[in-house]
Amino acid sequence: QMNFTGDQVLRILAKDEKQLTLLRDLEGLKPQKVDFWRGPARPSLPVDMRVPFSELKDVKDYLKSHGLRYSVMIKDIQVLLDEERDAMAKSRR
C-alpha cells in the first residue's frame, strides 16, 4: 500500500476566474503531484486539492503569493486511511 503520511488536502476558495486559472496552472507546474479531489470549476465552489508532503511548502507559498485563500481540510491523509483500515478489520472480526 502506498503511504500518504503528511499529505494534506487543501480547500481553496478562488475569488474569480483568474484565480481558478492559477489553480489549473498548478497541475501543469506540478505534474502528477497535485490531485484535485474537487477540480477548479467556478468561483462559487471550493477547490479541494491533495498535496504530497514533499510539495506542501512550495504549493502553500504559491497560493499565498497569488493571494489564494485556503484552509487545511485534511491534515494528514494517512491518519484517515489507517482509521479506515482499522474499522474494516474490526468489522471483519
Added chain:
Amino acid sequence: LERSSSSFSYSSYHTLDEIYNWMDNFVAEHSNLVSKIHIGNSFENRSILVLKFSTGGSNRQAVWIDTGIHSREWITHATGIWISNKIASSYAKDHLLKKILNAMDIFIDIITNPDGFAFTHSMNRLWRKNKSSQPGISCIGVDLNRNWRTGFGGNGSNKNPCSETYRGPAPESEPEVAAIVEFITNHGNFKALISIHSYSQMVMYPYGHSLEPVPNYYELFNLAKDAVKALNKVHGIQYTFGSISTTLYAASGITVDWAYDTGIKYAFSFELRDTGQYGFLLPASQIVPTAEETWMAIRTIMKHTMNHPY
C-alpha cells in the same frame, strides 16, 4: 467468507472479494427477485457483474444505476450495496417500490471499475481511474467517466495519459465502458440512468460537454428539485442541482451525456455528501445515512420514470 448476506455488515467498507461473495449470497437468498448478470470483463480480466431486480415479464422498461466508476469513491459502492439490500428487503412493504418493480426492472452495477477498486485495496487507496495500459505510455489508467462517445475529446477531459481525467485513446476504448454500452444498447429499453459519484452534494443532469440545455431541460430541472427535496428530508443534507456544465464544470465523454443521447431521457449524476472534512474518504459511520438519503432521491426519480412512460 460470510455464509449469508444477513451477517454482512452494510455499515462497513469491504474488499472486492467480500462484495462478490455477498452478491452470491444475496442473489441466492432473494432468487425470486434478484439475479446476477455478467456483462463483460475488465482490462485485467475481472468479471463485471450487474444485479438485476425483476418481478417478471420480458425486456421491461428498466432503470440503470452504477456506482464506483471512480474506484477511490468507496462510499458509492457501499451505497450501491445498501440500496440493493433495501430494494430486496422493503419490496414487499413499500407500496411505491412494488408498483415500480411491477412496471420496470432495476439493474445495479455496483463495481463498475473492478480493477481500480482492487488497486485501492492493494496498492493505492487514492486511485481513481481503471488500470489499462498502452505500449510506450508510462502512465496507467483512463478516467472511465471521460471515455464515453458523446462529447468525447472535448475540453472537459484531458489527452494527457498521466492526468486524472485522461479520456483514453478513443471513445469506448475501455472494456468497462464498452461492456455497459453493449448491454444497455442491446437491452434497448432503459428509461432512466443514475451514475453515482462522490463528492459535492449535487444531483445533475446532461449536458456536461456543452452549455446547451437538453430538450426536456425543464422536466429534468423539476425532477432533480424533487429528488433533492426527498433527499434533504431524511437527514437535512442540502444538495444543489442543475445541468453538469452549469452546476459543476465542463466534463466531456461522460456517462450521462451518452445515456441521454442514446435516448434515456432521465439521466442523472449524483455527487454524494461532502462533510467538508473527509472528501470521498467518508468514515464507515456515514455509509448508512448517506445511502438512506440517496435512496429517497433515487426512488423519486424512479417514480417519475414509471409515471411518465415514453
